[in-house]
Structure formats: structure tokens, C-alpha cells
Amino acid sequence: MQLKKMTPRRLWILAGYAAAAAALFSAPMFVSDFRLNLLAKFLAFAIVALGLDLIWGYTGILSLGHGIFFGLGAYAMAMYLKLEAGGGKLPDFMGWSGLKELPLFWQPFGSFGFAAAAGIALPAILALVLGYFTFRNRIRGVYFTILTQALVIITTTLLIGQQAFTGGTNGVTGYSEVLGFPLGSPDTKRALYWITVAALIVIFLFCRFIVGSRFGKVLRAIRDGENRVRFIGYNPAIYQMVIFAISAGIAGMAGMLFVLHVGIISPSMLGIVPSIEMVLWVAIGGRGTLVGAALGAILMNWAKSEFSTAYPEGWTLFMGLLFVIVVVFMPKGVAGLIGQINFRKKRREPNHEGVRNPAV
Amino acid sequence: MDVYVLQLFNGLSISSILLLVALGLAITFGLMKVINMAHGELIMIGAYSTYLTQNLFKDYLPESMFDWYFVLAIPVSFGIAFVFGLILEMSLIRFLYGRPLDSLLATWGVGLVLQQVARSIFGAPNVAVKSPTWLDGGLRIVDGTLLPYKRLFIIALVIVCLAAMYVYIYRSHEGRRMRAVMQNRDMAACLGVSTRRVDSMTFAIGSGIAGIAGCALTLMGPIGPSLGTYYIVDAFMVVVLGGVGKLVGTVLGAVGIGMFNTLFEYWTNASLGKVLVFVCIVAFLQWRPMGLVAMRTRSLD
Numbered sequence: 001m002q003l004k005k006m007t008p009r010r011l012w013i014l015a016g017y018a019a020a021a022a023a024l025f026s027a028p029m030f031v032s033d034f035r036l037n038l039l040a041k042f043l044a045f046a047i048v049a050l051g052l053d054l055i056w057g058y059t060g061i062l063s064l065g066h067g068i069f070f071g072l073g074a075y076a077m078a079m080y081l082k083l084e085a086g087g088g089k090l091p092d093f094m095g096w097s098g099l100k101e102l103p104l105f106w107q108p109f110g111s112f113g114f115a116a117a118a119g120i121a122l123p124a125i126l127a128l129v130l131g132y133f134t135f136r137n138r139i140r141g142v143y144f145t146i147l148t149q150a151l152v153i154i155t156t157t158l159l160i161g162q163q164a165f166t167g168g169t170n171g172v173t174g175y176s177e178v179l180g181f182p183l184g185s186p187d188t189k190r191a192l193y194w195i196t197v198a199a200l201i202v203i204f205l206f207c208r209f210i211v212g213s214r215f216g217k218v219l220r221a222i223r224d225g226e227n228r229v230r231f232i233g234y235n236p237a238i239y240q241m242v243i244f245a246i247s248a249g250i251a252g253m254a255g256m257l258f259v260l261h262v263g264i265i266s267p268s269m270l271g272i273v274p275s276i277e278m279v280l281w282v283a284i285g286g287r288g289t290l291v292g293a294a295l296g297a298i299l300m301n302w303a304k305s306e307f308s309t310a311y312p313e314g315w316t317l318f319m320g321l322l323f324v325i326v327v328v329f330m331p332k333g334v335a336g337l338i339g340q341i342n343f344r345k346k347r348r349e350p351n352h353e354g355v356r357n358p359a360v
Numbered sequence: 361m362d363v364y365v366l367q368l369f370n371g372l373s374i375s376s377i378l379l380l381v382a383l384g385l386a387i388t389f390g391l392m393k394v395i396n397m398a399h400g401e402l403i404m405i406g407a408y409s410t411y412l413t414q415n416l417f418k419d420y421l422p423e424s425m426f427d428w429y430f431v432l433a434i435p436v437s438f439g440i441a442f443v444f445g446l447i448l449e450m451s452l453i454r455f456l457y458g459r460p461l462d463s464l465l466a467t468w469g470v471g472l473v474l475q476q477v478a479r480s481i482f483g484a485p486n487v488a489v490k491s492p493t494w495l496d497g498g499l500r501i502v503d504g505t506l507l508p509y510k511r512l513f514i515i516a517l518v519i520v521c522l523a524a525m526y527v528y529i530y531r532s533h534e535g536r537r538m539r540a541v542m543q544n545r546d547m548a549a550c551l552g553v554s555t556r557r558v559d560s561m562t563f564a565i566g567s568g569i570a571g572i573a574g575c576a577l578t579l580m581g582p583i584g585p586s587l588g589t590y591y592i593v594d595a596f597m598v599v600v601l602g603g604v605g606k607l608v609g610t611v612l613g614a615v616g617i618g619m620f621n622t623l624f625e626y627w628t629n630a631s632l633g634k635v636l637v638f639v640c641i642v643a644f645l646q647w648r649p650m651g652l653v654a655m656r657t658r659s660l661d
Contacts, residue, residue: 062461133642137649142395142460146596147642153593154634161631272589276468283465316476323469327462328455 024197028190037261040193042301043200044257049281049297050200050207050290051250056279057287058211059243060223061140064275065130065148066251068155069123071270073252075159075166076122077259079106080115081175081183092174097164106165112179119256120249127248131241138237140226152275159267171266178260189261196257200294203250207290210246219243280319283326286335296333362505367626373511375618376518380576381591382598382610383521384569390604391542391562394453395464399595400588401474402567405444406437406574407583408482411489413437427492430575434517437575438568445567449560457559471588478585486582495579510579517576521569525607528565538562542605601641603651612652617641 024043028036048070055061082091083106090102108114130151134144159166166172181188210216221229222236229236259265268274278297285296308315330337381403388396396402410433417429448470456463491510498508529535540548541558549555570588577587594617602613620640625633648654 062464130642133646137646139645139649142389142393142464143600145395145461145464146593146600149593150597150638150641154631154638157631157634161629272593276465279465313476313480317473320469320472320476323472324452324466327466327469328452331462 021197021201024200025194028193033186033189036193037189038302038305040189040196040261041258042298043193043196044254044261045278045281045301046294046297047196047200047203047254047257048251048278049285049293050203051247051254052278052282053287053290053293054207054210054219054250055243055247056282057289057293058216058223059219059240060226061240061244062145062279063148063244063247064145064272064279065151066248066278067270067272067275068152069127069248069251070255070258070274070278071155071159071265071267072123072126073119073255074259074265074270075172075255076109076115076119076252077256078172078175078265079109080112081178081259082172083110084178085174085176091167091172093167093170093172094164099164103165116256120252123252123255124245124249128241128245131237131244135237135240135244140240149272149275152270152272156267156271167266169267171264171269173264173266175263183260183263192257192260196261199253199257203253204290204294210243211290215239277319280323280326282333284322284333286333286337286339288332289335289339292333292335295335362503365501365505367622369505369507369511371619371622372515372615373618374622375615376511376515377573377576377580378591378594378598378618379611379614380514380518380521380573381570382595382602382614383525383607384566384573385595386599386602386604386607386610387525387569388563388566389599390606391538392453392457392559393460394456394563395460395467395596396453396563396566397464397468397592398448398471398474399467399567399570400590400592401471401478402441402444402570403574403577403588403591404475404478404583404585406441406571407489407578407587408478408574409433409437409440409571410575410578411482411487411583414489427494430492430495433578434572434575437571439571441571441574442564442568445570446560446564448567449563453563454556454559475585475589482585484585486584488582489578491579514576514579517572521572522607522611525569529607534558534561597638597641599651601644601651603648603654606653609651609653616652 027039031039048066052063052066055063083102086092090099094102109118130147134140134147139147160169162168175183177183178188181191183189211219218229218234218239221234222239226236255265277300281297281300282293283296284300285294286292304315307318326333332339381399384402385396385399388394388399410430413433413436414429417426417432448467452466452470453463456466495509495513498506499512500506527535529538537548537553537558538561540551540553541555545555548558573591574583574587577583577591598610598613598617600613601616602609602611617637620637621633624636627633628636645651
């Protein structure tokens with residue numbers, strides 16, 4: 001890593017990051033417990049948005065299946081919490097479905113370590129498998145997107161259909177404690193909030209690192225001209241698979257944090273609509289900028305929690321229109337819009353981003 | 361024995377519905393590379409058009425005429441969905457050519473708006489469309505198996521639509537222009553084909569067929585604002601499996617998915633059956649990444 005020059009602009013940006021981190025860490029002092037819980041949930045969503053931005057904004061692969069990766073992580077954590085709450089007894093919904101003993105695949109989730117590892121590893125492995133069978137054959141673009149959407153459909157039907165093992169439509173809920181700390185207490189909630197903030201910052205730095213590295217450069221090259229990258233001698237499939245798996249793992253991690261804050265996970269939280277909403281956060285915030293994606297997730301969810309309960313119909317209309325407007329008029333989102341204004345103020349220079357009409 | 365006949369028939373019936381839904385998609389996706397996620401909502405529009413036609417017949421015409429509303433409902437559904445498609449193409453899709461992923465997101469937003477509008481107009485609960493009495497009952501074949509007329513009618517309707525599409529695409533002047541644009545847009549434009557007009561017409565026709573699909577779906581049960589979302593992903597899978605550019609691919613894709621779906625659901629259960637079908641599709645794409653029937657082309661991307 002070479003040291004970059006400390007220009008005033010860079011200093012300002014760094015100061016901004018530091019201020020944002022400080023504000024997030026000190027938030028428990030200023031907001032109520034209820035708001036804090038909401039904010040924690042939004043931060044978990046911001047983590048998903050970061051992962052999604054890695055593959056969509058930087059690699060040009062649109063995944064409509066991130067709800068599933070998010071959900072897998074959430075379910076892994078939920079299974080641990082459920083077993084912890086049961087204290088050795090069978091989870092209640094299994095009893096209702098007539099199950100006599102704990103299914104084999106539930107048993108390791110009794111340990112927190114295993115559940116936490118599985119929450120990241122399972123989505124990553126699923127993504128790796130799907131990526132292997134698609135990218136290797138150069139199935140990409142819309143074909144890939146449709147396949148991820150089909151993955152969402154079958155996973156949700158599977159979760160709903162196998163009620164005895166997954167809790168069906170109701171999902172998994174009714175937890176009491178994590179690692180011995182009661183989930184309901186404000187102290188635990190505050191600690192979980194700080195953990196989420198720390199996770200967000202770590203993931204953000206990790207994404208920055210990926211994007212700034214040589215690996216990240218190849219990713220952007222794939223986005224702008226996959227065949228050119230191939231002709232130069234890289235194998236895009238490997239890069240796509242790896243970044244897809246990383247992105248899925250990040251989503252899984254966010255899912256785990258989400259369950260800890262919200263206390264329930266059900267198939268409706270990871271279906272088609274939530275998955276595509278995640279894409280909307282990134283689109284609005286600005287694909288291809290990490291800060292934009294994270295901010296987009298936080299702002300959109302804040303707006304949703306403010307307005308959707310009061311005007312549920314208006315919210316759906318608004319969201320639909322927002323989709324259209326953002327895609328047609330500001331393809332780079334709010335971050336892009338700010339960049340455009342800056343750009344216009346400063347100087348005109350040829351736009352090097354993206355190849356308009358690639359020759360190959 | 362009769363179990364297999366019945367399963368075969370069910371498979372064929374599901375295939376026919378899938379095909380009707382996917383036919384419009386295959387056209388818009390195949391020709392214009394536009395992913396129209398609002399296709400499901402165009403189906404919904406077709407279904408509500410049928411519902412409105414039924415209500416008009418009930419209110420203003422003598423009872424003896426009521427049974428024939430369905431005959432009129434088919435062209436009405438086509439027409440209304442056609443107009444919606446035309447408006448959609450001219451106001452939005454036109455700006456998104458060459459950006460398939462963006463078109464997917466924008467049309468999804470349109471779908472969301474249309475659903476919400478339908479919910480405000482017709483109410484969130486499902487409404488029932490009374491199917492005409494001449495479609496009640498069924499065809500009795502050997503050893504007491506009953507094939508419902510409604511499903512037979514849908515299969516017949518699909519065949520008629522398919523034939524009409526075939527004639528339009530392969531035997532008419534408009535169809536020839538359409539194929540020319542699909543194969544080489546720039547060259548077609550150089551030779552004086554108005555690609556913009558062809559695009560509008562194609563998109564509108566694809567939408568119109570979605571309307572017919574909606575009309576047919578009213579025979580299968582009550583309809584609601586989110587009617588289309590149940591079918592849209594399956595329909596896209598048909599297009600992916602079948603490959604774009606040729607009608608026969610879509611037909612094979614629909615029959616394949618419909619048949620395997622029925623088969624697997626019969627062997628296992630509904631949720632596992634869907635998983636197996638998905639695995640089969642991904643496995644199949646290993647062998648033929650471009651789908652069953654792909655247009656031969658030398659261009660990369």
C-alpha cells in the first residue's frame with residue numbers, strides 16, 4: 001500500500017468518517033431505547049447494502065437473492081437463540097408438528113460459536129455453489145438475476161413447507177437470552193447496538209480494502225467489459241464467484257445481527273419483496289459508492305418506519321415511483337447526484353467511468 | 361393407469377398456463393432485451409378487464425346473454441393490456457433500452473404502483489369471476505377420469521394464441537420487420553425499418569398476450585391485485601430455460617417446467633418439487649447455457 005497524499009479534501013472526508021463513527025457510538029446517550037433498537041436494525045441493513053454494493057455497484061452483477069443470504073444468517077442465529085431459550089427442550093413449533101426429538105441438523109446450533117460461524121459460512125457456500133454453476137458457464141446479466149430470484153422463491157416455499165423444521169410462516173421467535181445475557185434488558189440491547197456499529201465499521205473498512213485493492217480493480221474491469229478482461233487473460237468467473245460469496249457472507253452476518261435486535265425471523269422477511277428492497281437502498285444511495293449504499297439503507301428504512309405505518313398505501317406508491325425515478329433519472333443515486341454537482345462546479349473532464357460502446 | 365393420465369393432463373394444463381404467461385415475456389425479452397417485471401401486473405389488468413366485462417354483462421344485458429361475456433372478454437383483455445403496454449413503452453421503457461438490469465428495476469416499480477392502484481380501485485380482497493356455464497363440467501374419458509372443460513379450454517386458447525403468434529411473426533410483413541430488428545437492429549434501421557415503431561408494437565403485443573393470460577386465469581380461481589406475482593418468476597424461468605429468439609424454445613421450456621413440476625410434486629411434495637425443478641434447470645443450463653433453443657449468432661454479448 002502506498003501512502004496517499006493528505007490533501008485537504010481527503011482530510012475533510014476522514015474527519016467526516018470519524019464524526020459519523022463518533023455519532024453512532026454515542027447515540028445511546030441521546031436517543032430512547034426504542035429508537036436505538038430501530039437504529040440498530042437499520043445499521044444491520046446498511047451492512048447488507050454494503051455487501052450488495054460490492055457485487056452490484058462494483059462488479060455489475062445484480063442479485064435479487066440477497067434476502068436469502070440475509071435470511072440464512074438470521075435463521076442460523078435464530079436456531080441458536082431458540083435452543084438457548086428452550087433450555088434443552090424441543091422448540092415449541094416442533095412439538096406442534098409432532099416432532100419427537102431435535103432434527104440432526106439443528107443439534108450443532110446449540111453452540112453459539114457454531115451458529116455464528118454457520119451464519120456467515122452457509123450463505124457464502126450457497127453463493128459459491130450457485131456462482132460456480134452459473135458464472136463458469138458465462139450465465140450472467142439478467143439470466144443470473146432471474147436465477148437468484150428463483151432461488152428466493154424456492155427457499156421461501158421450502159421454509160414455509162417444511163414447517164416442522166423451520167417454523168413455517170410464523171418463522172422462529174420467542175427467544176430469551178444470548179450467551180447468558182437476557183435479550184430484553186436495555187444493557188444487552190445497548191451492547192448489541194455497539195457490536196452492530198463496530199461490525200458496520202469493520203465491514204465498511206473491509207469493503208474499502210477490497211475495492212481499493214488490485215482485486216477490486218479487476219472487479220470494476222469486469223463490470224465495464226467482461227470480455228476484455230477475459231481476453232487479457234483473467235478468468236472473470238473466479239472473481240465473480242469470490243465476490244458473490246463475500247457479499248453473501250456479509251449479508252448473512254447482517255442477518256444474525258438483525259435477529260438479535262428484532263427477535264423474530266420469518267419467511268416474509270426474506271422473500272422477493274425484501275430482497276428487491278435491498279437493491280433499492282443501494283440504488284437510491286448510489287451504487288458504486290460504499291458510503292452511498294450504507295446511507296441509502298439507513299435513510300430508506302428510517303423513512304419507511306416513519307411513513308409506512310401512517311400511510312401504508314401511499315408508501316407502496318411512493319416506493320414504486322422512487323424505483324422508476326431513481327433508475328431513469330439518477331442511475332448513480334444520491335451520492336452520484338452530489339458527485340455530479342461537485343463535478344459541474346469544478347471542471348469539465350472526459351468521463352472515464354464505464355465504457356459506453358465497448359468494441360468487444 | 362388413470363392416475364398417470366390425470367398427472368399428464370395436469371402437467372399439460374400447468375404448461376399451457378405457463379406458456380400463456382411466458383409467451384408475452386419471450387417476445388419482449390427476446391426482441392428488446394427488456395425485462396418487464398410489470399408483466400405480472402399486465403396479467404392482473406387482463407384479469408380485471410374480464411371481471412369488468414362480466415359485471416357490464418350482468419348489469420346491462422339480459423341474463424340469457426351472460427354466458428357469452430367470456431367470448432368478448434378475451435379481446436377486451438387483450439385490448440386494454442395492449443394499450444397499457446403501449447403507454448408503458450412510450451413513457452418509460454423507451455429510455456431504458458440497452459440497460460436490461462435497470463429496466464428490470466424500473467418495471468418492478470411500475471408493477472408496484474399498478475398493484476397499489478388496483479388495490480385502491482377494486483379493494484385488496486380477491487374478487488371472483490363467474491365462469492360461463494358452458495365451461496362447467498368436463499370431458500369423461502375411460503375409467504371415469506374427468507378432464508375439466510376449463511382446463512381444456514385454456515389449452516385450446518394457448519394453441520390458438522401460439523398459432524396467431526406464429527402467423528404474425530413468421531408470415532406477416534410486421535413480423536418480418538420484427539425478426540429483422542431482433543437479429544440485427546442497426547442493419548434493420550439502415551434498411552429503413554422504423555425500429556422505434558417495431559419496438560412499440562412488439563412491446564404492446566407482448567402486453568396484450570399477458571392480458572389474455574389474465575383473462576384465462578380468471579377461470580382458475582378468484583383474482584386479486586397480486587395475481588401476477590405468483591406466475592412471473594416461473595414465467596421468467598420458462599424464458600431462461602427455453603432460450604430467447606424462437607417461439608419453439610418457449611413452448612419447450614413451458615412444457616418441460618410444467619411437466620417436471622407436476623411430476624416432482626406428485627413424487628415428493630409441493631415445496632420439494634419446486635426445489636427439484638430449480639436444480640434441474642440449473643443443471644440443464646450447465647449443458648446449454650443459452651437455453652434449449654438459442655439463436656445462432658457470432659456477436660459476443
